[in-house]
Amino acid sequence: MKKLLVLAAILYFVLSSNGAAQKRAPDAKASVATPHQLRSLKVSGTTLYTDKEILAASGLRLGQDVAEGDFKEAAQRIGDSGLFSDVVYSFSYSDAGVKVEFQLTDNKKSDLLPAHFENFVWFTDAELLSALQERVPLFKNSVPASGRMADRVAESLQALLTERHLPGRVEHLRQSKQEGGELIAVEYRVADITTSIRSVEFPGASPQQAVFLERGARTLLEAEYFRSKLAAVAQFDLRPLFLQRGYLKASFSPSEARVVADTKTRKDTPSSDIEVEVTVPVMPGKVYSVSGVTWRGSSAVTSDEASSVFHLAVDRPADAVRMASDEENLISLYHSRGYMTAEVKSEAQLDDEKSTVHYDMNITEGDLYKMGELEILGVDTPSKDRLNEAWKLREGQPYNAEYVRKFGEDAPRLLPRGLRYSLSVNEQLDKKDKLVDVTLHFKVQ
DSSP states (O other): OHHHHHHHHHHHHHHHHHHHHHHHHHHHHHTSOOTTBEEEEEEESOSSOOHHHHHHHHTOOTTSBOOHHHHHHHHHHHHHTSOEEEEEEEEEEETTEEEEEEEEEEOOGGGEEEEEEOOOTTSOHHHHHHHHHHHSTTOSSEEESSSSHHHHHHHHHHHHHHHTTOOOEEEEEEEESSTTSOEEEEEEEEESOEEEEEEEEOTTOOHHHHHHHHHHTGGGTTSBOOHHHHHHHIIIIIHHHHHTTTOTTOEEOOOEEEEEEOOEEETTEEOSEEEEEEEOOEEOOOOOEEEEEEEESOSSSOHHHHHHHOOOOTTSBOOHHHHHHHHHHHHHHHHTTTOTTOEEEEEEEEETTTTEEEEEEEEEOOOOOEEEEEEEESSOHHHHHHHHHHOOOOTTSBOOHHHHHHHHHHGGGGSOTTOOEEEEEEEEEETTTTEEEEEEEEEEO
16 A cells, blocks of 8 residues: 555656646747847948848848858848948857858949939828838938849839839939940839829029019920929029029929829729929029129230120129120130130139129130131032132131121122022131131032
8 A cells, every 4th residue: 555655656746747847848948049040130341331221131030040041142132232342241150049240341432323213203202212211221312333223123113103003114224424424323213104294383482583483484384294304494494594683502402293183094093194283492592793803814805805795793683694695705706816715714702791793704815826728618610719709818817707707697699599508617726737727618408
């Protein structure tokens, strides 16, 4: 009987111990990290990106089980962005988990191209940037000239349109000032839609300024909306309206558009014909009046003669548009006296406190050129003889570009009646002998 009680007690102790062990086992297992679990990711070398941004771009997640192959893939993703010239990683294992460090070398800032968004009219700039950074963590309003980032931005923009059931197809193009030239930007636009402009407003302009701005922007109404087009109109059509009134520091911010009409051609398909209201913020600045003009380097043309060509009235608002035209007229005056390489460079000295501008006009006259050979083409012999006889600017005389212009205007009376001629004038400068050879080429229209 005693033996049975002892065996029963032993059995109870064993069963109780196993049960307690089974209850404690899950807790003990949960408190111990596996040696293959990613515990930290650190970044060195880059001055542009944080550990958090690189982690998001790598495709890795803290807490996941990792092996060296995962780090190779992560380094490949980071390198494919095109943002770094060198990507090196190192890692270490311990009972606490895996630590990895990426050593990155930033590409030159000159290798980055600004990203321009032409007609994503459903989003503000802030909304678009936020949405893109969720999908492309290393995107900061610019993309590298090489690598996959530019394509990833386009793919993310397309996904954004699809998710929100918006029409259009995203395209992107690397831009340069001339074919084959240096890249200057990457342009993103939505194709297969038409965004017409219903109205244009100019926040920041006074009521008087708004009048001439709206008049100058009439050609934009009902035109298709593209940010680059608005920027060009602001720079070349609207800014001169300020410059001629003395607002020498007037500038415009990038345009913004708000969708005001988006009808549906079918119940499940948004229309590709969209109307937008456009705002072009303007910073007029102050009006500058002319305080004086100083001429330097003029001898063939006196300061009084040069001043008579310019329309810069002291104590009056500076008309920068008229001034540019006056500079061309002064160059023409020099050309009429044989100084064919003359240059005029103006320097505006602004006094913000007094709201005045003083102009320093620096003239480089260059060498005096003389008349070289005359060649007349495109007419019969009698007409050529009459033209040669009427030509009074002889070889060796100081060249006069104004004479050539007037001769071209008078030439038709020396040509056969009943025919209409066009005239092209070619002035070929001989920089060694300081001569101008002139070719008059007549062509029957």
